Amino acid sequence: MKVPFFDLSRQHRALASELEAAVRPVIESGAFILGPEVAAFETDFAAFCGCRHAVGVACGLDGIKLALRALDIGPGDEVITAANTFIATAFAISSAGATPVLVDIDPDTFNLDPAKAAAAVTPRTRALMPVHLYGQPAEMKPLLALARKKGLHVIEDASQAHGARYRGTRAGSLGAIGVFSFYPAKNLGAFGDGGLATTSDETLARKIATLRNYGSIVKYHHDLMGENSRLDTVQAAILRAKLRHLDAWNAARRRLAARYEELLRGAGDLVLPKPPPHLEHVYHLYVVRTRRRDALQKFLTEQGIGCMIHYPVPIHLQKAYQGHPWKPGQFPITEQFAGEILSLPLFPELTDSEQECVAETVGRFFR
Ligand SMILES: Cc1ncc(COP(=O)(O)O)c(C=O)c1O
Numbered sequence: 001m002k003v004p005f006f007d008l009s010r011q012h013r014a015l016a017s018e019l020e021a022a023v024r025p026v027i028e029s030g031a032f033i034l035g036p037e038v039a040a041f042e043t044d045f046a047a048f049c050g051c052r053h054a055v056g057v058a059c060g061l062d063g064i065k066l067a068l069r070a071l072d073i074g075p076g077d078e079v080i081t082a083a084n085t086f087i088a089t090a091f092a093i094s095s096a097g098a099t100p101v102l103v104d105i106d107p108d109t110f111n112l113d114p115a116k117a118a119a120a121v122t123p124r125t126r127a128l129m130p131v132h133l134y135g136q137p138a139e140m141k142p143l144l145a146l147a148r149k150k151g152l153h154v155i156e157d158a159s160q161a162h163g164a165r166y167r168g169t170r171a172g173s174l175g176a177i178g179v180f181s182f183y184p185a186k187n188l189g190a191f192g193d194g195g196l197a198t199t200s201d202e203t204l205a206r207k208i209a210t211l212r213n214y215g216s217i218v219k220y221h222h223d224l225m226g227e228n229s230r231l232d233t234v235q236a237a238i239l240r241a242k243l244r245h246l247d248a249w250n251a252a253r254r255r256l257a258a259r260y261e262e263l264l265r266g267a268g269d270l271v272l273p274k275p276p277p278h279l280e281h282v283y284h285l286y287v288v289r290t291r292r293r294d295a296l297q298k299f300l301t302e303q304g305i306g307c308m309i310h311y312p313v314p315i316h317l318q319k320a321y322q323g324h325p326w327k328p329g330q331f332p333i334t335e336q337f338a339g340e341i342l343s344l345p346l347f348p349e350l351t352d353s354e355q356e357c358v359a360e361t362v363g364r365f366f367r
Contacts, residue, residue, distance in 0.1 A: 003345050003354045005306025006185055010349035011249075015242070022241035023234055032233045034213070041236040042196070044243055045180075048163070049172040051198040053205035056231025057212050060159040060181025063195040064092030064129075066229065067155050067177040070207040073098050073126045080120050081129040081157070082112040082138075083314055083331035084338075088181075089131055089157050090315045101125070102316055104331040109279070110134060110287070114142035121146070127153040132161030132171045134310070135187065135253075135284035136275050140166045140174050147175075155179065159195075162187040163250045165280035172198040177208075182239055187253070187284050188246050190235040252348035253283040256355060260286060260344070263359035268292065268366030285310055286346035292365075293340050299365045305358055308343045 012019065026037055038056050046054035057063045073079065074097040081089050083102040093100040103116040112130045128147050130138035138156075147154045154175030158164070161171040162180060172178025180186075182194035197208050207224070210217050215226025261272055271289040275281040287310065290296055300307045314334045316326035329335065345358055 001354065001357045002304035003306060003350075003358055005308055005343070005345050006347050007349065008184060008189070011347075014349075015245070018241050019238055022237040026234050026237045034230055035233055037233050037240070038231055038236040041231075041240040041243070044240055045196060046198060048243060048246070049170045049178065049198050051173045051178070052200040053202065054196050054198045055205055055208045055212065056236055057195045057197060057208070058229040058231065059193040060157075060179055060183065060195040061088040061092050061095075062212070062227070062229040063179035063181070063197045064089065064155065064157060065096050066208050066211045066227070067179055067197050067204075068093065068096035068098060068127070069211055070204050071127065071153050071155070071176065073153070076124065077126040078122060078124045079127045079129050079155075080112075080117050080125060082131050082133065083316060083334040084110060084311075085131040085133055085157065085315065086159070086311060087315055087318060087320070088159070089129065090321070093129070098126070099124075100315075102326065102331060104333045105337070106139065107333050107337075109136060109139055109275070110337070111136065111138035112143065114139055114146060117143060118146050121150050121152070125150065125152060127155055128175075129155045129157055130175075131157040131159075132164055134273070134287050135161050135164055135282040136273070137161060137164050137166035137171050137174075137279045137281075139279075144174065153177075158198075159183075160186065160284040161282060162284075163246055164282040167278045173200070176201060177204060182235065187250060187282055188239060188242055190232075191238050192232070192235060194231050194235045194239065196231065249348040250282040253346060254281070256346050256348075256350055257281070257283045257286055259352075259355060260346070260359065263356065264288070264362060267359075267363050270362070270366070283346055285343045287341050287343050289337065289340040290342070291340060293342050296362070296365050297342055300358075300361060303361050305361050306345055309338075309341060310343050312338055314338050 106113040156178040159181035178198040182190040215224035
């Protein structure tokens with residue numbers, strides 16, 4: 001049996017009529033930029049996260065950039081984030097003009113290590129940017145305490161953690177601003193690019209809403225040097241319809257993760273994700289570790305099982321940051337994990353027999 005790493009068409013087939021019904025009124029209205037459909041999605045998503053405000057933007061990268069700009073973080077400022085994340089987290093900090101300060105990850109959570117973050121604070125640090133990578137919330141309590149003590153802002157990169165909870169509170173409502181990506185493969189994905197920033201601070205929400213729309217709230221009056229980074233109205237209609245299913249999809253992801261835990265336990269040197277109970281993981285990705293990663297990936301691929309590496313080259317070793325004074329070996333856990341991690345197929349529509357086939361093939365590799 002072949003098992004895809006991810007198959008979005010299953011979700012979309014099941015929702016076809018619902019999504020068509022959501023989009024049709026937008027097409028008929030002829031109004032494709034902002035408007036009531038975007039505002040309605042923002043209201044629904046803010047309520048979902050337990051925040052007062054949400055502002056739709058063009059993508060997650062822009063959401064982080066505009067969050068930084070809204071907090072007046074830019075040239076001369078440092079922002080602390082995790083060494084193990086998707087490149088967009090660092091690029092957004094750099095393109096806001098600030099300096100990304102990477103710190104190594106906690107090997108148990110794969111996320112920003114609070115003690116290392118504390119050690120990286122300098123007089124130029126303005127913000128902490130934990131990333132809830134793979135769908136698992138970062139250890140927020142010590143990070144929030146550190147931010148309070150040092151007078152720093154906390155911006156959550158929740159791009160992979162729609163619906164995840166930290167001690168019962170949704171990702172995106174723990175810091176000053178939370179940012180989400182609606183890249184199609186995300187737990188909540190658009191039919192293209194999309195993103196959103198959450199906050200309970202009305203001034204920040206208004207500033208992000210101004211910045212995303214050419215610095216304008218009142219048409220042709222431009223108060224700030226803004227950008228064109230709006231969430232498309234068609235995407236908002238699709239996302240609003242899909243949001244109603246997100247809790248059920250996340251529950252399905254969690255069930256599949258629990259089943260993998262049963263099926264894969266004891267296979268070779270495989271290390272499985274094991275979030276402590278206060279971190280409600282939503283398994284955007286199911287990431288295992290093994291010293292035999294490359295051989296396992298080759299074997300699974302040959303057997304028709306989709307698998308991927310998130311991410312094979314850590315940020316500090318990327319060509320784009322060649323001029324930056326980071327050195328190989330500086331973030332040893334991130335570097336070790338980059339050689340050991342493998343993401344196995346996990347999406348809500350994965351069937352029991354497909355999952356059993358993945359687990360059986362992994363078991364066969366180790367035998
Ligand atoms: C952790 C993280 N941050 C930021 C982003 C950027 O989101 P987008 O691709 O919507 O710009 C992503 C998207 O893949 C991500 O995974």
